[in-house]
Each structure stands twice: as structure tokens, then as C-alpha cells.
Amino acid sequence: MTDTAANAAQRILELRAELDRHNHSYYVLDEPSIPDAEYDRLFRELQAQEAEHPALVTADSPTQRVGGTALSAFGEVKHEVPMLSLGNAFEEGDLLDFDRRVHEGLDLPVGDLFGGGAEVEYCCEPKLDGLAVSLLYENGLLVRGATRGDGSTGENISTNVRTIRNVPLKLHGEGWPSVLEVRGEVFMSKAGFAALNARQLENSSKTFANPRNAAAGSLRQLDPKITANRPLEFCCYGIGRVEGELPATQVGILQQLKVWGLPISRELKLARGANECLAYYRDIGERRASLAYEIDGVVFKVNDLAYQRELGFRAREPRWAIAHKFPAMEELTELLDVEFQVGRTGAVTPVARLKPVKVAGVMVANATLHNMDEVARLGLMIGDTVIIRRAGDVIPQVVQVVLERRPADARPVQIPEQCPVCGSAVERSQLIKRSKGRETISEGAAYRCVGRLACGAQLKQAIIHYVSRRALDIEGLGEKSVDQLVDEGLVRSPADLYKLTFEQVVELEGFAELSSKNLLAAIENSKKPELARFIYALGIPDVGEETAKVLARSLASLARIKQALPEVLTYLPEVGLEVAYEIHEFFSDAHNRSVIEALEQILDIQGQGELGAEFAASTTLAGLLDKLHIASVGPTGAKTLAAKFGESLQKVLEADWLDLRQALSEKPANAVREFFSVPEHCERALKIEAQLREFGMHWESQKRVVEGLPLAGQTWVLTGTLEVMSRDQAKAKLESLGAKVSGSVSAKTHCVVAGPGAGSKLAKASELGVAVLDEAGFLQRMLELGLTT
Numbered sequence: 001m002t003d004t005a006a007n008a009a010q011r012i013l014e015l016r017a018e019l020d021r022h023n024h025s026y027y028v029l030d031e032p033s034i035p036d037a038e039y040d041r042l043f044r045e046l047q048a049q050e051a052e053h054p055a056l057v058t059a060d061s062p063t064q065r066v067g068g069t070a071l072s073a074f075g076e077v078k079h080e081v082p083m084l085s086l087g088n089a090f091e092e093g094d095l096l097d098f099d100r101r102v103h104e105g106l107d108l109p110v111g112d113l114f115g116g117g118a119e120v121e122y123c124c125e126p127k128l129d130g131l132a133v134s135l136l137y138e139n140g141l142l143v144r145g146a147t148r149g150d151g152s153t154g155e156n157i158s159t160n161v162r163t164i165r166n167v168p169l170k171l172h173g174e175g176w177p178s179v180l181e182v183r184g185e186v187f188m189s190k191a192g193f194a195a196l197n198a199r200q201l202e203n204s205s206k207t208f209a210n211p212r213n214a215a216a217g218s219l220r221q222l223d224p225k226i227t228a229n230r231p232l233e234f235c236c237y238g239i240g241r242v243e244g245e246l247p248a249t250q251v252g253i254l255q256q257l258k259v260w261g262l263p264i265s266r267e268l269k270l271a272r273g274a275n276e277c278l279a280y281y282r283d284i285g286e287r288r289a290s291l292a293y294e295i296d297g298v299v300f301k302v303n304d305l306a307y308q309r310e311l312g313f314r315a316r317e318p319r320w321a322i323a324h325k326f327p328a329m330e331e332l333t334e335l336l337d338v339e340f341q342v343g344r345t346g347a348v349t350p351v352a353r354l355k356p357v358k359v360a361g362v363m364v365a366n367a368t369l370h371n372m373d374e375v376a377r378l379g380l381m382i383g384d385t386v387i388i389r390r391a392g393d394v395i396p397q398v399v400q401v402v403l404e405r406r407p408a409d410a411r412p413v414q415i416p417e418q419c420p421v422c423g424s425a426v427e428r429s430q431l432i433k434r435s436k437g438r439e440t441i442s443e444g445a446a447y448r449c450v451g452r453l454a455c456g457a458q459l460k461q462a463i464i465h466y467v468s469r470r471a472l473d474i475e476g477l478g479e480k481s482v483d484q485l486v487d488e489g490l491v492r493s494p495a496d497l498y499k500l501t502f503e504q505v506v507e508l509e510g511f512a513e514l515s516s517k518n519l520l521a522a523i524e525n526s527k528k529p530e531l532a533r534f535i536y537a538l539g540i541p542d543v544g545e546e547t548a549k550v551l552a553r554s555l556a557s558l559a560r561i562k563q564a565l566p567e568v569l570t571y572l573p574e575v576g577l578e579v580a581y582e583i584h585e586f587f588s589d590a591h592n593r594s595v596i597e598a599l600e601q602i603l604d605i606q607g608q609g610e611l612g613a614e615f616a617a618s619t620t621l622a623g624l625l626d627k628l629h630i631a632s633v634g635p636t637g638a639k640t641l642a643a644k645f646g647e648s649l650q651k652v653l654e655a656d657w658l659d660l661r662q663a664l665s666e667k668p669a670n671a672v673r674e675f676f677s678v679p680e681h682c683e684r685a686l687k688i689e690a691q692l693r694e695f696g697m698h699w700e701s702q703k704r705v706v707e708g709l710p711l712a713g714q715t716w717v718l719t720g721t722l723e724v725m726s727r728d729q730a731k732a733k734l735e736s737l738g739a740k741v742s743g744s745v746s747a748k749t750h751c752v753v754a755g756p757g758a759g760s761k762l763a764k765a766s767e768l769g770v771a772v773l774d775e776a777g778f779l780q781r782m783l784e785l786g787l788t789t
């Protein structure tokens, strides 16, 4: 043998071994080891090598086999009509070549620039990224489901396909062929995939690299109960064995299948000629990111079945169909390093620095790694070869490590002990779970730099947030100028902005006389902020604009917000315990307090005054008792208690068991007594009550407050979807006007607000003659009552 032939033989063996390994991972383990694009490259290299050295082709080469191998755990199914594979077009030219071959095969004149020739009609549909299956219907009943396998033999997955919600077990209507084998793709929507992975993560089970693996892994479960719990869907794209009559075109058949209850693509279209096919390709390509499921291209099929028969197939690919692929969303590259970024709230997050690689047409050099748990989950080491995935407009992600390519000198990823920006300590966050009056603390996934505004990274982002449009809206301060102000030590806290002088500003890069004056004027103009904007500007973790508005509206003073106890904060609409603790902790922090005090010296914060009616009306003793999370005492028990003890917390605390038993059954009565036998629990309850009083709220006067409100004594019901406000918001509005909001309609109901999708409650309302408002009518009424949205 010559040298080159020997080298080729060596390379061919290597490629076969590698492809065999990947095939096994992919088809048997459902755990691809490399991206499809990389597999295709290796495969094409092997094909090219074998074409050049035909003597080296052996029957066991991966090129000599189509598709995968059947996994023995399932029974075998022989496909009487083989399940063919699809040829690929990667460029527009490939598609034009395909169209030309179709014309030649059919003896049709090829079109020219002057519109001559005949246009062939093509059925167009997205190419779903799932796995091909065959469903066999006999006399309209689903009798068998099978995977494609190698195209001639697949696996019997009948029990599993039956669990797929949109697979009809019995065909609708009538007139179906006595034997009808339909073929299509089983896939998972992007949302279903995300939900499944979230669930897997929660259960510490293995997550899937992409929706296709998730679909494959779910369909090939030996336990159909597992399959049933996976969000699988089916979409029909063709037929196999048929005994009976069907329409004479591809589109006609699919439309008929749809009538019989089989799902087909909503994007199905008929195109005349190659140019309309290309237009379809571009249109779907543009909408790729916004489709509910992943696709890796579009498929074109000659529409006329007589033409399909005439064209036939070559090897195992029909000459009448082609897949026009989109750029791959996954590629291989190298992890050069992991760096750590510090966010506005001090979160230290790992970022992957990658050897730049083009993924779906875009150069990618960085990818987020979320947190150290994710790094551990991936088993990532610096130097690793990794699979990068860019799904739509989403930030590129590292989805998998290619373990077999790990170099000997790979290094572990380590969280720095000191903040890379300011050198302060980096601490692991704590997860505090509170329920039934108990706290359990565990380690969180996040790490935080404790440097606060002493950390340049946090300070810069805090300032950028503070001046942003929805916060204090100080125009003229860009990211670059903030960097400069911080780096030169001119600004160490938001309060320092107000000390800037003309001389200092005009020295900054990009500032001239006029722009400096404008900036100083903008800073001066920001000195009378609305309370809500000010709260938002502080950048409290988890407090966005909405929560800031709620805080400002309900508590109506910075002093109250600063001291509010977490339980008191949870009286506010849409503030849960987690956020309440974040807010409370933020204001308890000495450093934050000093920054806020400095700002208070300078600013005249607007919109402070009386406690909001909304808050006042929602603070009940029953609510407080409920918030204490006493075991076995829910909202109803809390209400009974409050009523029984005349709205006096003191009386509840002093109650003996017999008193309690008059209001509650044995178990909750025991629980209440036990709970309040702990002095800290009593103290806490009294502290909350004291704060509510201090804020100007009295249980005894609750009734009076409510009685003076315009909707006092009325019960309202909300049903269906509201579009302008959330149901919680609508409920809060109604309660602030004195109404009660109930979950069920009765003759006593004053009014039902019904959005789209309202069902039985709306029916009941009309039955009982209860007034009904749509959302527009409801908003109108709210406006009449002087409430703004």
C-alpha cells in the first residue's frame, strides 16, 4: 500500500470507530455526545474518504447503514413500506438543483428567466426536530406505534404512543382506509422541554440537552407511566401502508388526515415552483425563534402523488422530497476560561470565555453559566470541548461537555474567594425557607460579593440603575461616564451625584460646556422624586417598578417602608414572603441605611402621607393570624378565630384551650395553643400588630373604614382572564373600595366581572340575574369611583 492509502485506511478506521460511538450514544442511550453538525462533518469526511478509496468500503461502515439500531428492550416492528430518509439542501443552490432534477425526472421543461417551463407544485412544512414514528390504524383504531429505527425495522412503542395527548386512539369521522399507516414526528415544544428540565432539576434527575433528546428519551421509556408524564406531541407528515382510497396529492392527504383527527402542521403550505419554496424557507427562517417548537429546516415534497411515483427513490431517499436545512444551533468549541462577573446586587456569576465559533450564523465567544451549581451539573472544566447552543434570540448556552475530548491538563472551575473587582469576600447565598413558623436554611446556588457600593462593579451598576429613565430619570449619564466617575473616585454612592461640580463634569470624556450644564441641570431636577421612583431607584433585589409602586401607594412613606416587618409587607398585593424578606433585609442593612439617609438629606421625596386605603382595608386580624402560618390553621380558621375573639389579638393570645375549642376543632385548637406557648411567637405577633397600629391601622376601626367606602357590603366575583390588570390587582382594587371578593356566585353576589374564557360562573350569574361587567365595563366603573389603574 502507498503512504497515502495507508493514511486513508487509518483515518477511515478512526472515523468509523468515532461515528459508531456517537451512534451508540445517540440511538441507544438517547444522549448525543456531539452536536449534529459535528456528526455530519465526520460522516461526510468518511463518505469522501471512502469515495476516494472504494476498496476500503466494508459492509459494517456507518455509511452503509441508514438510521439507527433497534433497542432490544422493545419488540421489533418490520416496516412493510420502508421509512425513507430525507436528502438535505444546505444552500439555495442545492434546492434549485433539486427542483431541476425533479423537472428532468418528470420530463418537464426547466423554467428560464422569461418564465418559460412548468412550475412544479410543492407541499411545504417545517422540519420538526423530533423523531420519526409510524402509527398503524386498522378500521380507524390505533393498533400499533413504532419508531423508524433503521428504516426497515423499528421498535414497538405502542403503549408509549398511546400516552401522547394529540394522537387519536380512534380516528374521527368516517371513510378511512381499512388499513392506514400514518407517519410523523414525535416532538416536544420549547415550553414543554423547559418545564420538563425544570422538573428534572428539582428532582435531581438528569436533564436533557435539547428538546429532541428529551422527546427521544421520553418516548423510549420502558415504563409508559413516565412517557405519559412527558409533554410529547405528534405531527403527521405522510403515510405508509394504505389499504383503501386517499386523495391524489400530498396536501390533499394531509388535509384528509386532519379531518380524521390527526394533527398536521399549522404552517403547511403549497408552493408553485422553486422560488416560492425559497420564499417559504426564508419566511419560516425568520419566524424560527418565535415558533413554539424547534425546527432544523423545512421540507419540500412534490405535491402530485403520480409525480412522486414517477420519480421514485434512489438508495433510501425519495427523489421527490428534500429537507432544506437551517444553520445548526449547536456547535463544538473550546472553553478557554471561566471568568466571574459581579452584578448590581453583588451576585458573582461565572461566564464562559470560548474559542469563537459561528453558531446559527452568529459568532459566539461568551456564554452564561448561570451559577456554580450549573457548572457542577455540567461537570465543566477549563480546557474542555463543549457543545454551545444558541436557541433563537436566547443568550448562548453551554449544554454539554464532550468528556472524551477532555485534555489531560483540564483545570477545575473555582469560585474566587475574593471579588475580582473589589477584593471583598465572596459569600455563598443562603436559601431560607419559611413555613409553619419554622425557618430552614440551606446553601443557595448564588455567590455574592459583600462589598456593596464599595465594590466598583456594584456601584457602577447601582448608579446606572439610579439614573435610568424609570428610576430618577437623570438624562445624559451614559455607561462610559459612570465608569469614569466611579474609577476617578468622584462618585462613591448615588448621593455623590449631587455634589458634582461643573469643573468635574466638563473634564469627563465626551462632555463639553453645554452637555455638562445639561447634566447638572438634570441632576438638580431629579431632587423631588416620586416615592415609587425613589424606591425603584434603590435597586432592592426582586423589587421592580410594580412592587415599588405598590410599596409607595400602600405604605405612603419612606419611614414606614424602611421599618416594615416582612409579615406586614405581605399585606401588600402581590408581595410574597420571599420578596418581603428581601425588602426587610435591604433596609436593615447598615450600609444601605447610610446611603438612604444621605439621599434623604438631599432629596425631597414626593407622595408621602396617609396610609393607602388599599392597605388599610386589607389588614385584618384574620390576615395576621393567617400570616403566622400556624399548623392546621388556614385562612378560614384564622377568620373564625378573629371573629370569636372580637378582633383582639391579645384575647387570642390569652385564650385557653376551652375558648379555642369553641371556635376551632381539636387539631387546630391544639396547634394554636402550642404555637402561642412559645414566647417568641407571641412577641412576633404583638410586634406585627404594634407596627400595624403605628402605621395608623386599628382592628376595631376596620369596620368603620370599610363602611365608609363606596363598595362596602358588596360581594364581587372575578372570572375568566383579565387583560389590563391581573386578577390580584383587580381584587386589591375592589377590596380597597370596601368590596369583598368571593370565588363563587350566589344570589347575594353584587356583580360578576367576566373576562374571556369565563365559564360556569358566568352561566350561574345570568341564571341568578346577577349583574355582569366585562373588563372594559369594570375599568369604567373603577374610573367613576375615582380609582386610576
Ligand code: D41
Residues within 6 Å of the ligand: 083, 084, 085, 086, 125, 126, 127, 128, 129, 130, 132, 148, 185, 237, 238, 299, 301, 318, 321
Ligand atoms: O418534520 C419532519 N421532521 C419531517 C420528516 C417531515 N416534515 N417530513 C418528512 N418526510 C419524509 C419522507 C419524505 C421520507 C416521507 C420527514 C421524514 N421523511 C423523515 N424523518 C426522519 C427521517 C425521515
